[in-house]
């Protein structure tokens with residue numbers, strides 16, 4: 001009996017090598033074994049040459065990191081337990097007391113909240129800039145500026161900035177620039193090579209991606225990545241990653257690995273359906289403005305056109321509408337409640353269409369943005385349902401407005 005119990009733990013069987021299948025294996029570990037003390041002392045955890053501890057990487061996380069580098073055109077990748085953790089990791093690794101970070105006013109809101117909370121408490125100041133006006137970014141640089149965030153398209157209102165112009169301003173000053181690339185996802189444009197024909201090599205220094213969205217595609221995984229093309233920058237972020245103890249579960253990494261092969265097809269499908277619905281909403285009298293970068297009158301459309309693929313695959317799967325100002329917030333909420341296929345819920349990139357009525361004025365430093373028509377704002381995330389059914393759902397819910 002004693003032998004049997006120990007044998008279940010120290011078992012001599014080793015399966016034959018050479019197993020190959022469509023998906024890479026799932027390796028789960030906190031502890032990783034070393035053959036000798038010498039190997040334990042000398043084994044390197046900072047590059048992917050060996051294994052030391054589950055938190056520092058397994059074959060599963062290394063495989064996912066390398067595929068994400070391929071997706072985004074980067075060379076090094078770190079995984080974080082959520083998109084927001086990846087955002088926080090980039091800021092924490094790059095900033096220290098006395099520094100200042102510049103953030104677009106339409107950034108993913110929790111990025112701003114982090115700046116207003118922990119960063120401020122640690123003596124790191126922030127300023128918000130208008131992403132549609134590079135001169136405004138230029139005017140906000142100071143001797144303290146150590147990091148600039150960019151986002152394309154912006155959160156909720158989907159303004160598309162002149163990303164190359166913003167990046168150029170940062171390069172001229174030698175200030176690292178970090179992109180929240182969740183919307184583009186590595187498919188709509190290349191973050192590290194924005195203008196490969198006219199200005200090769202112009203790109204961001206760091207790309208942060210909420211893998212929770214399109215790479216997962218299931219609405220069932222939280223994960224984020226921080227991708228770079230510079231070994232020194234990567235090491236700086238990796239040391240912070242290690243000190244903070246950030247890691248991801250093997251089953252979650254597996255879920256993303258399994259979803260990556262279908263990601264481009266899903267992105268195209270979300271994109272095509274979203275364009276159909278956004279154009280349909282433009283024809284509705286209840287709607288005063290539709291925000292979607294591929295629409296000619298959406299803010300920053302020309303910048304989107306210059307940077308992104310015009311065909312499906314270049315505009316993601318979210319759009320917002322502004323309902324006419326004579327509708328109250330209560331009527332707008334009733335419209336959202338009346339939707340049946342669009343579920344009330346945050347996030348995007350999964351199979352289920354989602355809707356959120358945002359109180360936009362409270363999310364922007366100057367209240368309701370002057371470049372948008374007044375009204376109430378509703379954001380849609382378009383899932384993978386049939387587009388005709390989604391359109392019918394919008395049509396029936398709009399009758400709830402009256």
Ligand SMILES: *Cc1c(COP(=O)(O)O)cnc(C)c1O
Pocket residue numbers: 082083084085087108155180182183210211212213222223224347
């Ligand atoms: C969702 C999202 C995040 C955060 O991702 P989580 O995994 O939900 O923490 C960050 N940035 C953008 C633009 C997002 O849409």
